[in-house]
Amino acid sequence: MQRFYFDTSVFGGAFDKEFDEATLQLFERVRLGQVMCVFSDLTETELLNAPENVKQHFKKLAKQNIERVIVTDEILTLASKYVAEKVVGQTSFDDCVHIATATIYKADILVSWNFKHIVNIKRIRGYNGINIKNGYPAIEIRSPKDLIDYENE
Numbered sequence: 001m002q003r004f005y006f007d008t009s010v011f012g013g014a015f016d017k018e019f020d021e022a023t024l025q026l027f028e029r030v031r032l033g034q035v036m037c038v039f040s041d042l043t044e045t046e047l048l049n050a051p052e053n054v055k056q057h058f059k060k061l062a063k064q065n066i067e068r069v070i071v072t073d074e075i076l077t078l079a080s081k082y083v084a085e086k087v088v089g090q091t092s093f094d095d096c097v098h099i100a101t102a103t104i105y106k107a108d109i110l111v112s113w114n115f116k117h118i119v120n121i122k123r124i125r126g127y128n129g130i131n132i133k134n135g136y137p138a139i140e141i142r143s144p145k146d147l148i149d150y151e152n153e
Contacts, residue, residue, distance in 0.1 A: 002109070003067065005038040005102035007095070008046040009113040010144060012054050019113050022144040026111065027057075029149070030065050038067045040101045042094060075100040081134060087126030092117045099127050102139050109140045111147065119143045 004026075013019035014027060029035045047058055079096035082088065088095060095117040102110035112118040119141055128138040 001033065001036050003036040003038050003105075003107050004147075005040075005098070005105070005107035005110045006043070007098040007110065007112040007114065007118065008043050008050075010111050011043075011047060011058050012050060013113045013144060014057050015051070015053055016113075019144070022148050023113075025148050026144040027061075029147075031062060033062075033065055036065060036067055037061060038069060038102070038105065038107050040069050040071055040098070042071050042097050042101070044068075046094070069101060069105045071097055071101055072104070075104050078103065078130075078134065078136065081130050082127055085126065085130050087123055087130065088117050096127075099139060099141070103127075103131055103136050106137065107139070109142050109147070111142060111144055113143055115143070 010023060010026070013023035016023075026035070027037075030037045047055055050058075075097060078100035079093060082096040082099065083090055083093055095114060098112070099110060099118065110118070117123060124141045127141070131138055
């Protein structure tokens with residue numbers, strides 16, 4: 001089963017008119033056991049401020065299809081390198097933590113709706129350049145829209 005790291009924006013996308021269709025299709029793949037939803041303790045912290053419907057959606061995910069990972073010092077060090085190398089600014093540090101977490105826990109894909117700081121070709125090249133320079137693998141970064149299964153249409 002593929003392991004997709006979901007940043008916090010994906011959970012909110014289930015209730016956003018612009019993003020709900022692709023997001024709900026992705027969560028259906030999780031429900032069916034086709035994809036493992038990987039998330040971090042940072043995701044949980046960010047969801048504390050989310051609307052109640054987003055929190056409930058998160059809580060209803062089947063335990064056998066989710067994997068909770070912990071942000072470590074190694075992750076924080078890698079995230080700091082993204083900022084130090086100016087891939088993004090310091091205000092985007094939490095975004096960097098999500099990317100470093102997905103990298104270090106070897107997620108197959110990091111999924112996000114954040115086009116400004118994460119799902120952005122310039123930023124992806126920056127993150128992956130730093131990963132490779134520091135002995136980590138490149139990370140595939142996509143939006144849920146990129147992961148829709150069009151085979152049944």
